[in-house]
Amino acid sequence: MDRTVRPWPALWALVMGFFMILVDTTIVTIANPAILRDLDADLTAAVWVTSAYLLAYAVPLLITGRLGDRFGPRRVYLIGLVVFTLASLWCGFSGDIGMLIAARAVQGLGASLMTPQTMAVITRVFPPQQRGAAMGLWGAVAGVAMLVGPVLGGVLVDALGWEWVFLVNVPFGVVAFLLAWRFVPRLETHVRRFDWLGVVLSAVGMFLVVFGIQEGETFDWGTVVGPITVWGLIIAGVVTLAVFVAWQALNRAEPLLPLALFRDRNFALSNVAISFVGLGVVAMPLPLAFYFQVARGLTPTEGALMLVPMAVVSGVLAPFVGRLGDRVDPKWIAFAGLSTVALALGWYIVLMTPEVELWLLLPPSALLGFGMSGVFAPLASTATRNLSPARAGAGAGVYTMTRQVGSVLGSAAIAALMNARLAAELPGSGAEAVRPADGGSAAGLPPSLAEGFTAAMSQSLWLAVAAFALCAVAVLFFSRPQVTVAWSEEKAGPRDRERAPEEALRAP
Template sequence: MNRIARPWPALWALVIGFFMILVDTTIVSIANPSIMADLHTDLTSVIWVTSAYLLGYAVPLLITGRLGDRFGPKRVYLAGLVVFTLASLWCGLSGEISMLIAARAVQGVGAALMTPQTMAVIARIFPPNQRGAAMGLWGSVAGVATLVGPILGGLLVDSLGWQWVFFVNVPVGVVAFVAAWRLVPDLETHAHRFDWLGVVLSAIGMFLVVFGIQEGETYDWGTIVGPITVWGLIVTGLVVLAGFVVWQAFNRAEPLLPLGLFRDRNFALSNVAISLVGLAMTAMPLPLAYYFQVARGLTPTQAALMFVPMAVVSGLLSPLVGRFSDRIDAKWVALAGLSLSALALAGYAALLHPDVAYWALLLPSAVLGLGISGVFAPLASTATRNLPPARAGAGSGVYTMTRQVGSVLGSAAIAALMSFTLAVQLPGVDAEAARPGAGAALPAEVAEGFSTAMGQSLWLAVAGFAVCAVVVACFAKARVTVAWGAPGPDAPAADARSTSAAEA
């Protein structure tokens, strides 16, 4: 067995780096207006700073989970941490937008190497009756990091400049490396083949879809060059992704995406749900950041303080929810959290006007923190509960990949939606030319339309949480408690190759 005497120090060491890479998913949202102004770029280009990171993060995840199985999660985690930390330094030193986008893509690859290893280690060193508490910590880190990102970003942008949202990762990366090196155990490895064709197909398909969605407004949803159109790119990307799935079904060696894992109903459900959560969480902070800084004229720090109730409530409650989900069906915990999150964001969308009192905007922030605290841990615990140790790396890679795919699509979609709503609400007005954080709000004749556009954009996040709640309510199956190391009755049977690998 892979159970160790003191698993908690190992988990705490891993979540230092995990917290850092998740903070970087949203920390740029509050810095985007300042980056746009300082690097003299436009809204679509600056959102690529987030999308490039998420693409670099999402595409390799399926194979990085396998790398952890093959070479050991500790080694792969440390390698990813080095890549992430050095790329963070590159981001901070970037002097123009294309260099920053490239550095963020490399940073995403480092994050992709790290993330599956955290879930795989939990699945392999904690018995099932303690995984809820462990996933509670993991879920707390995931939820709080996503919400703390904008707050930390605001403080750093105001005090030191936007570059420091990346420079801060360097000392944290060093501490995380030392902690993981000393505290995380070396776990047994399993032989794997690597499906490089699957990697290429998934990368091309994802890039074409994301580029088409995010750049559609730039090209007026028409021709890009010659016969190539925006819709042609999106359709081609979807066809390539369909080809990727077909290849996984017919790959007789070892598929990158083990479709057999989805025979477990709760694993399949959790993957659908977490992709919608990723979409909603990525689509949420950007319209709010622009509303606070552009429409209301707040500085980055002042705008960041508006997110404090989310982070505080989520941070306090997430560990408690993880322990609670060990005692009751996690389905109902997740359903409550998702429903509250959707209601909170709907409240935000309704309140975004240039004259609404700031205290009123703190209320949906607190409710959103309450909702988020009940989302990550129950979904993660449900996803990994029935996975046998030999499939832990592959399963955690798939789960994390689906979340990041949702985040990538959310980043691309929110860019397109914000551009569209601004064009509808402010026809003929260059709202992107507004310089945020100068202490002056937009003129009254522009501020109302800008605020309405940001509120309308938030409905993408509302829809993500609401649809996810419906999926959980209708399709989730009561959890199955299993003995340590044994798959539950709904767990997918490992194929002959995986069984042989595990026995070896």
């Protein structure tokens, strides 16, 4: 373990890689129309490019957090960064939709190795009174990355082609690796056993649920093969996940999902809240991207520029919100942010018509950024404040996993909802309507299609509104966080290190 720990350089090195993997969660959104056209895919196949990434990202998170505890967060983070960077190169050279989906799955695995280590290092090297500011930076990166992704994607698609939304990660990944190698400390490791049965149950359950939801419209919510139906797959997935939770309760050795963590009320509620945020953030940009590029005929760059106010406002405000969280109950910051996001999306829904002046859609974009700046940092700091160093990796893995589970379900649900609304609003024309002409069209869709297509996209946004509204309700039940024994192992005394692992679980 390093004798001298410099928390802030370590955090800056980690968030560079963290920024890259979160950008990849949303950057594909703006490239989806171009991928759909160039690789001759349908809407469902194009959405699988995102879902495969999110699914491979979410499922291993419980065990990758433990890998950081066992082998050290620095080592696991660097391995994940290498996997992610090489998979990005594979994505960029994919020649068909199947290869791209496979490469995205490997990319998601690399991201899964990296993400829990970021939160674990914050929890282990920052004292509680500085953790809000650290989480402010972490939250700023999370918020800006998930909102900047579409903007960066638009510029790259127009200038160089959709392949470059992946290839840009290669030089970025090399720099991130060098910085992490130099500044991230080697931290004390803890012996961990791995619950492989839990891994299999969670992976199978998640895949069945996501496949059923996302492919339901493809099979007309009927038979998939033989006696197996879409609803049968979804029910089987839910049952498998229930068996997984039961196994975690029965496993006395070292469960993959340590249910004892959920005794802390704030940790439990933060996980509920962040799952809704993950769902909402993924469900939000896809209808907007298709509205701007298909209904209004904007190029990817022009469509992305419509989201610039959101990214700028969120990026500027998020660090200040993080510092505010050390002095103000983060519950109220999160509630204000989430309510504002739901309001901004409702404003979008009201304004979205085929004829609305585009400049009128900029104020709700700015309001959306204002709300998002108050979401990530208070939720993350509330979730991790009571975690002891010995539980940091497991807690970070659980928290990140629940966010990604929400993202996976959001990706599947928005694909199903968009397909359903297109079929209802444009019967017989929905599939062709989502295919933009080469290079876009300044005129957009003809009036006979534009009205129905726009209605389908605005109706699809209600999914994100519901997700953020439910999240706002959940955070109202937070209790005010208290400073606990969760302290940097490098700075805590021997007595603190002995009592830290269990006392955090007895917090009210």
